[in-house]
Amino acid sequence: MATARDETGLNVTYACPGDVIRQLGTDALDDVERARAACMTHKARHQHFVAGRALLRHSLSAATGHTVEPAAWQFENGAYGKPSVIAHLPQVHFSISHTEGLVAVTTSPLVQVGIDLELVTRTGDTGPALDQLTQREQAWLERHSDADQWPAFLQLWTAKEATSKVMGIGCGVDFREIEIDVRAGCVRCPESLLDTGDHIGIDMTTVDTQDAKYYFSVACKQTAGPENIPSTGLLCDALH
Numbered sequence: 001m002a003t004a005r006d007e008t009g010l011n012v013t014y015a016c017p018g019d020v021i022r023q024l025g026t027d028a029l030d031d032v033e034r035a036r037a038a039c040m041t042h043k044a045r046h047q048h049f050v051a052g053r054a055l056l057r058h059s060l061s062a063a064t065g066h067t068v069e070p071a072a073w074q075f076e077n078g079a080y081g082k083p084s085v086i087a088h089l090p091q092v093h094f095s096i097s098h099t100e101g102l103v104a105v106t107t108s109p110l111v112q113v114g115i116d117l118e119l120v121t122r123t124g125d126t127g128p129a130l131d132q133l134t135q136r137e138q139a140w141l142e143r144h145s146d147a148d149q150w151p152a153f154l155q156l157w158t159a160k161e162a163t164s165k166v167m168g169i170g171c172g173v174d175f176r177e178i179e180i181d182v183r184a185g186c187v188r189c190p191e192s193l194l195d196t197g198d199h200i201g202i203d204m205t206t207v208d209t210q211d212a213k214y215y216f217s218v219a220c221k222q223t224a225g226p227e228n229i230p231s232t233g234l235l236c237d238a239l240h
Helices: 017-024 031-038 043-063 135-142 146-167 234-239
Strands: 002-005 011-015 075-077 083-085 093-099 102-108 112-119 179-181 186-188 198-208 213-223
Touching: 011 017, 011 043, 011 213, 017 043, 017 102, 031 043, 043 093, 043 102, 083 093, 093 146, 102 112, 102 213, 112 146, 135 146, 135 179, 146 179, 146 198, 146 213, 186 198
Parallel strands: 093 112
Antiparallel strands: 002 011, 011 102, 075 083, 093 102, 112 213, 179 186, 198 213
16 A cells, blocks of 8 residues: 655555455444445455445544544535535545555545546547537647547546545536646636635646556645645655
8 A cells, every 4th residue: 555645634545455455454344334345246346345445444543643443433425425524523534536456545634635546548449528628628638649648638537526526516517617727736617616715726646556557636625825725746756
């Protein structure tokens, strides 16, 4: 497993599902999580879910200095299904993502967070979903060679997914309303999607493992000036 933390307490941890299960076990999962896992007949999906929940619980405990045991965490869902820690426990924001061969969790006691990762592969005739991009994003994509357009699109896509998670709206938003400025590491979106004074910073990077390549994006939301959003150097230091 690889872990990094910045000065705001923003923490990112990622690992292969099998490594998580071997190192952390699954004893911390609650009855609801076990029941949900038991319904998953697809082996890889089951493993990713169990590993993700174990990694989340241990990451939350680490964020509180292990004042709360991994098995003691309880969760509730918001209006759009975004999970959070229930009120009587220490409030730590979190987000979880998984794709083939990797699970990742980010936590922070101070800022809202969202994380997304995608395996960088090209199969069949898969191509960028241009109808999900703004005009400026499409222009940025077109500046890439044909061979680089799919990986570049995945950069935008993971950033949009992470942003939708940090907003707590998931699939309930038109991705054309979320514009990613890759160079500036920030997000532009309508005022209707953000409270006055809120800002979202985005951190994107590539992770190479023995067998695969992944794109990561972590989004952070806080009510502060853009200069106070957590440093975008976190993932670059953590994941290479």
